[in-house]
Structure formats: structure tokens, C-alpha cells
Amino acid sequence: MAGPAFRAPRGTRDWFPEDLVIARFLEETARATARAYRYAEVRPPLLEETRLYTRSLGETSDVVSKEMFTVPSRADEGVTYTFRPEGTAGVARAYVEGGYPARAPFQKWYYVGPMFRYERPQKGRERQFTQFGVEAFGSASPRLDAEVVDLACAYFERLGLEGELQVRLNTMGDSADRERWRDALAAYFAPQLARRCEDCRARFQRNVFRLLDCKVEACRQLNASAPSVRAALGPESAAHFAAVVAALQRLGRSVVDDPAMVRGLDYYTRTVFEVHFPPLGARSALCGGGRYDNLVSEVGGPVTPAVGFAAGFTATELALAELGRPDPARLERFRTELGANVYLVAIGTEDRDEVFRLAGELRAAGVSGVDLDYRDKSSKAQFKEADRLGARLVVVIGPEERSRNRAVVRDMQSGTEENVARTGVVPRLQEVLQP
RNA sequence: GUGGGUGUAGCUCAGUUGGUUAGAGCACCAGGUUGUGGUCCUGGGAGUCGGGGGUUCGAAUCCCCUCACUCACCCCA
Numbered sequence: 001m002a003g004p005a006f007r008a009p010r011g012t013r014d015w016f017p018e019d020l021v022i023a024r025f026l027e028e029t030a031r032a033t034a035r036a037y038r039y040a041e042v043r044p045p046l047l048e049e050t051r052l053y054t055r056s057l058g059e060t061s062d063v064v065s066k067e068m069f070t071v072p073s074r075a076d077e078g079v080t081y082t083f084r085p086e087g088t089a090g091v092a093r094a095y096v097e098g099g100y101p102a103r104a105p106f107q108k109w110y111y112v113g114p115m116f117r118y119e120r121p122q123k124g125r126e127r128q129f130t131q132f133g134v135e136a137f138g139s140a141s142p143r144l145d146a147e148v149v150d151l152a153c154a155y156f157e158r159l160g161l162e163g164e165l166q167v168r169l170n171t172m173g174d175s176a177d178r179e180r181w182r183d184a185l186a187a188y189f190a191p192q193l194a195r196r197c198e199d200c201r202a203r204f205q206r207n208v209f210r211l212l213d214c215k216v217e218a219c220r221q222l223n224a225s226a227p228s229v230r231a232a233l234g235p236e237s238a239a240h241f242a243a244v245v246a247a248l249q250r251l252g253r254s255v256v257d258d259p260a261m262v263r264g265l266d267y268y269t270r271t272v273f274e275v276h277f278p279p280l281g282a283r284s285a286l287c288g289g290g291r292y293d294n295l296v297s298e299v300g301g302p303v304t305p306a307v308g309f310a311a312g313f314t315a316t317e318l319a320l321a322e323l324g325r326p327d328p329a330r331l332e333r334f335r336t337e338l339g340a341n342v343y344l345v346a347i348g349t350e351d352r353d354e355v356f357r358l359a360g361e362l363r364a365a366g367v368s369g370v371d372l373d374y375r376d377k378s379s380k381a382q383f384k385e386a387d388r389l390g391a392r393l394v395v396v397i398g399p400e401e402r403s404r405n406r407a408v409v410r411d412m413q414s415g416t417e418e419n420v421a422r423t424g425v426v427p428r429l430q431e432v433l434q435p
Numbered sequence: 436g437u438g439g440g441u442g443u444a445g446c447u448c449a450g451u452u453g454g455u456u457a458g459a460g461c462a463c464c465a466g467g468u469u470g471u472g473g474u475c476c477u478g479g480g481a482g483u484c485g486g487g488g489g490u491u492c493g494a495a496u497c498c499c500c501u502c503a504c505u506c507a508c509c510c511c512a
Contacts, residue, residue, distance in 0.1 A: 007503080062510045066436085086512085115512080120436080122506060131512065199509070210510090264511065288512070312512025347470045379470055387472040398470055412472070 011119070011127025021334040022320070023130070026159065026313050027112050030132040033155045034110040037147060039134050042109040044090040046116075047071075047081040056089040056298055058266030060206045067117040069127075083116035087133045087310055088267070088292065089299065095137055096301035105304060106138035124283055124315045133289075133310035137296065140305035142240050145271045145291055146247035152275050152287050152309050153253060160326025161286075161319065166276045167248070168258040171241040172268050173233050175294065181232035182208055188226050196222060209262040228259045240270055267292040271307065280319055287311035336390065341369030342429060343386035347379050347398030355397050358407070358425060365426045367433065386412065393432060395425060 008014055015023060031041070050070055057064050063085045073079040084090050091109060100107055112132045121127060134151060136144050153165050172178055185208045193201050196211070196219050203210040212223055233241070248255055255273075263272045272290035289309020296304035320326065342362060346355040355372055362370045371389065373382045379396075386394045396408040396417075405422040409429070420428050 010503090067510080117511080119510075120508095121504090122508095125511070129512065202509090285512080310512065315512055345471075378465090380472080381465085383472040385472085391472095394471080396471075400470085408471095410471075415472090417471090 009127070011121035013126065013128075017338050021331055021338070022317055023313065024334050025326075025331055026132070026316060027130075029158050030110070030112050030155060030311075033151060033158055034134060036154070037108070037134075037151050039108040039110040039136075039151070042091060042094065042111055043113070044084075044087075044094045044111070046114065047083055048090050048093065050080040050082040052089050052093055052299065053082055053085065056092070056265075056267050056295055057086070061265055063117060063265070067119050069116045069118050085117045086115055086265070087111050087113075087131055088135060088295070088308055091133075091135050091308075092137075092292075092295050092301075092306070093299045095135075095304075096296060096299055100137070101296070101301045101304055108134070108136045110134040124318050126314055130313040131310045132313070133308060135306060135308035137304055137306045140240075140293065142243035142271075143247045145240075145244045145307050146251060146253070148289065148307050148309055149244075149248060149255075149273055149275075150251045150253055152273075152289065152311065155311065156275060156277070156286055156316070159316065159320065160330070161277050161323070164277060164279055166278055166284075167253060167255040167273055168261055168276060169245065169248075169255040169271070169273045170258050170261040171229060171233065171237060171270050172262065172272055172290070173229055173237045174269055177229070177232050177234055177237050178269070181227070181229045184227040184232060185209065185211070192222055207264075210264075212260045212262055223260065230259060237270055244271055263288060263290060267295040267298065269293045273309070275309075275311075277319055280322065283315065283318070286316055286319060337369075339369065339390035340371040340386065341391060341433060342367060342371075342393045342395065343382070343389060343391035344370070344372040345379055345382040345386065345394055345396045346373070347396065349376075351397050351399065351402060354402055355395075358395065358397070361426055362429065365430060367426070367429055393429060395429070 034041070050068065053068065054064050059065070068085055069083040070080045071082075073081060091111060095101070095107065095109075110133065113130060114128050115131050116128050118127060119125060132155070134148060136148060149167055149169075153167065156162075156165055173181060186204075189196075189200075189204055189208060189211055193204060197214065197216045200211050200214050200216075200219055203214070211219070212226065214220065214223065230238070245255060245257075261272060261274065268290045270291040270293065272288075274288045275286050276284040277286055278284050287309050289307070291305070291307040293303075293305040296302070296306060344355045344359055346352040359370050359372050369391075371391075373385060377385065379398075383394065391412055394410045394412055396410060401407050401419075401422070406419055407422050407425050408417050408419055409425065409432075410417045411432075418428075
């Protein structure tokens, strides 16, 4: 056979029913966790005007400079749209456009859905991937930062990654602090560029903060005495950071203070954090987030403090698979839905119409997972199919049953059969499947 | 964008120093006598060996190109 004529675009994949078992687990756990903290779902479009991203994420960010899926507008010359590479900018735009700043400024929202980045695919990274994110608008309280971090942790715990989660926390300061820090870093790094790696020299032009998380050993040593953001913090930012740590402690969350952690997007202010699962080694980061007090005003709204995070399903799914979590029993519910509850078997060709009619009655009565054979299989093969689909019950109708207006109901687990009146089949099945 | 690895049945793979009709396991389908699953047995369908070109009497096997996938770097979820 020749290869398929069409393939899914590079970096994308098809989610087949059996793959959706884990995807739905991730998604429904996300919804349940968000609900526990009273975050409500929001669904902005998958595309936004390109300039929303160049404006909010920063022209020099990698995402904007080389990873956007952009399409032209057919109507407006010069306007382009971009498939969302992340969720926060679009949600912030929707928050403003929906009029929330004036009528109900405090909002706790979450979203689950696909994001797109034009990158070279590799392990744990795709061009289309799903993110679960939360955004809380309208409060600068450090307790809200703590709640968001706590929610992120709770999510991973509910997924089965409990026990060894690590929260790494840092602050980027407010705008003024950040400027001071940037200048200090530039002044410190400039004279040592010759001794640093090529990537660092490139980063120096693009984003000085990024030199801090270089992995090259020589660079790391040079980083050890780099000016800390803490020295550049004004009293308010310093107090905020301390209050976030304290609030997290009140929730029983201890954090790792990581002054070298910086995030790639321009909109972060003050709190930034990542949740890691150290047993995963190099790829231990499960989610990232932080506070973005300037973003809402950046996209046209009034100055509005906000904080949030986003977790990628790809990395999380990988983590779960590598660790053999969660317990398979917890996925059983999703897997069961792929199979049948009731399978109807027709003995002879002339019984098929009656079986088909019964299927209609059962579905109309609200019984779920009702299926039957459509491929003219032998009765034996029909039973085999029922077994493969995990049917709890099989209803058999043959010439004998039809002539006497009866049907046989077989319990596939015990193997016991009972002969019931044809009119009693629906109530009987409802009764058995009820508990 | 830069580098490495891999491409043989639906899936996981084998295929000896290039030698006749390319194999296994799983999966799938059908049987193992009259209307019944899970085990077992038998049989079956299915691959232009990623694609193209070259070397050779002969290529899945050697060479070149190309595509795809994959891993790493950059960056990130």
C-alpha cells in the first residue's frame, strides 16, 4: 500500500479516541481544579490580530520574532491575524473589550485549548499544543499570587504528581525596578562578553535577563556574582515578594527562592514562578506564570493588576507517562466510555430488523452505550465483538425469541442468562444498569 | 535556523559478507458442524522494503540526492 496521500501538518497530531482518554483526564481535572477555586471558563478566539502579540509579548521575544503562525486578512490590507501562541494576551484583550474593567473588574478566569507556535518539533514540544491557564484580574493582593500558585500545584497534585512538586519563585520587580536591574545587568555583563558563549552574546542584544539562565558552566560561574534583582527592588516590590512567600506558607506551600529565574515574555512584573517536578530531570518544568500588572493597560484598558499561569499538556502528559501515573484505575472512567454497555446480537439475518428496533428503543429510553453489528457477522463473531467492546450485557434475539415475543439477556461477566418478555427488555436493562 | 539518529505489513521489529517467490509476534478476518465471548488450534488477507537516481549479472542490503519522522541546540509549555 502506498503511504497516506495526506499527513497531519508537521508538529500537529491526530487525537484518536484512545488518545483522548489521557487528554480528557488532563482537561477535566483542570476544570475541576479551577472550579475548586471558583475560576470560570472563558473562550477567546484562536486568532487575534498579530499586533496584540507583538505589543504584549515583546518584539524581541522568540515567540514573536520567529514562532508565529500568521495569516493575512482578506479584507484589510496590511492587517494580519496570528493563531494564538499563548493565552494571556487574548484573555486580557477580551477582558478589556468585554467591558469588565468598568462593570466587574475582579474576575477569575481559566481556559483550556490549543495554542500554536511555529517551532521545530521535538520531545515535549509541538506546533499545536494544549494549555490550561488561569488569569485573575483586578487585584494586586499578594494573596492572589499565592492562590494562583497554589492552584497550579493543586492541579498537578490532582493529576497524580503529588509528593515532590517544587515551586520556584522570583520577582521581576515593577517597571522601574526592572529598568534598574536591566541597566545593572548590562553594565555587569558587557565587559565579560568575550569570555561568554556565543548564545550569551546574542542574548545580550536581545534580552539581557536571559543570560542569567545560560546552561554553559563557564557562563554560570560568571553569573554567580551578577547583580541580583533583589538589590534593584523598591520597597513596595520587596514587600510584595515577601508577602507572597508568607501567603504561600500559610497555605502550606514552601517555595524555592530562585533569583536567577526569568521568564521569556515581556509582560511579567513582580512575581514570576514555575512549578517543577524534579524527578523528571532536565525537563522538569510543568508550568510557568506570574503577575502582569501592566498588560491590561498595554492592550488598551485601564491600569489593572493581574496574575496567572499556563500549563502545557504536552509536557504534563509526558511527565505522567514517564512516571507511570496516575493510577490506571483513575483513567478507567474515560476508557470505559470507548466501549459498549449493551450489545445486541441477532442470530439470523431475519432477526436483524427486530434487534435494530430494540436498539432504538433502548437509546430513546436513555440507555447509553448501545451498539450492534453492522457487518453481517456470525452470532459467534457478534459475541466476540461484544466482549471486545466490554459490554456488560448482551441481548440475544433469534427466531425462537421472536416467535414468542421474548429476548435473552446475558450478563457477560457472570455468564448467566435470563429469558425476559420482549416488552420487559428496556425496563430490565435500565434496572440492571442503574446501580 | 544548526547538528545527530532512524525510515521493512496497521503496530513492534528480524532480515546473515548484496544472491532465487521479504519474515516473526501482536492486531485484523474466517473456520474448529446446528444460536453464544474471554483460552487454544488451523487457515487467510495485507508490504512497489519512505521516494528518486546510480553501481552491479543481481540491491531491503553499497553510493548520492530528496522527503518524513525523531533527538538535541536556540527558546519554551
